[in-house]
Amino acid sequence: MxxxxxxxxxxxxxxxxxxxxSRIELARKLERYAQDGDDVAALLDTLEAAKYLSAERFSDSLVNRRIARFGNQRILAELQSHQMDSQEIARIKSALSVTETDRAIEILHRKFPDKAIDHAEKAKQARFLQQRGFSQKAIQLAMRAPREDELDN
Incomplete structure (x- = not known):
């Protein structure tokens, strides 16, 4: 059959x-299956008009998926790779900047529960946060934050 x-x-x-x-991501996926006479752009316009496709919902979804593991720079770069407009990126950036330091501390302490004792270990921890897309300010504050075992003493 x-x-x-x-x-x-x-x-x-x-x-x-x-x-x-995102609109560009969905267009890329649909282009593979488009036949002669199929208008992918018109279909995407129809989906946006019917509120099935939304840039705001996409950006919120992406942020919610990435926020527990990555810093602002990495999340914003991913949004830019999906060609989100500058207003949407500015909205997300202002919302993310409030929690960046707290997220950096949480991620650092989860990965490295013990405080760094030498310079090599400190550099390793800082590189870890930097690769995750955190700002230098957030990295410095996270490195100085007391660990749970230090608070008990």
Whole structure:
């Protein structure tokens, strides 16, 4: 029996039912399946008009997935790679900047429960946070923050 052909709209709705997608990401996925005469841009416009595709929902979803592991720089870079507009990025940036230091402390203490005793270990911990996309200010504050075992003493 031949395989059933799924329409482009049904495929788009299936992708969106799994998780939020940016417009460019969804367009890239749908281009593979577009037949002659299929207008992917028009379909995306229709999905946006029907509120199935939303840049704000996508950016909030991406932030919620990444916030427990990454810093502001990494999250904002990922949003820019999805070609989000500058207003949306500014909104997310202001919301993220409030919690960056607390997130850096939590991530650092979860990965390295013991305080660094020598310069090499301090550099290793700082590099870890830097690779996660945290700012220098957040890294410095996280490195100075007391560990749980220090608070008990």
């Amino acid at each position: 031949p395989k059933l052909q799924i329409s482009l709209k049904a495929r788009a709705l299936r992708y969106l039912s799994m998780r939020e997608h």
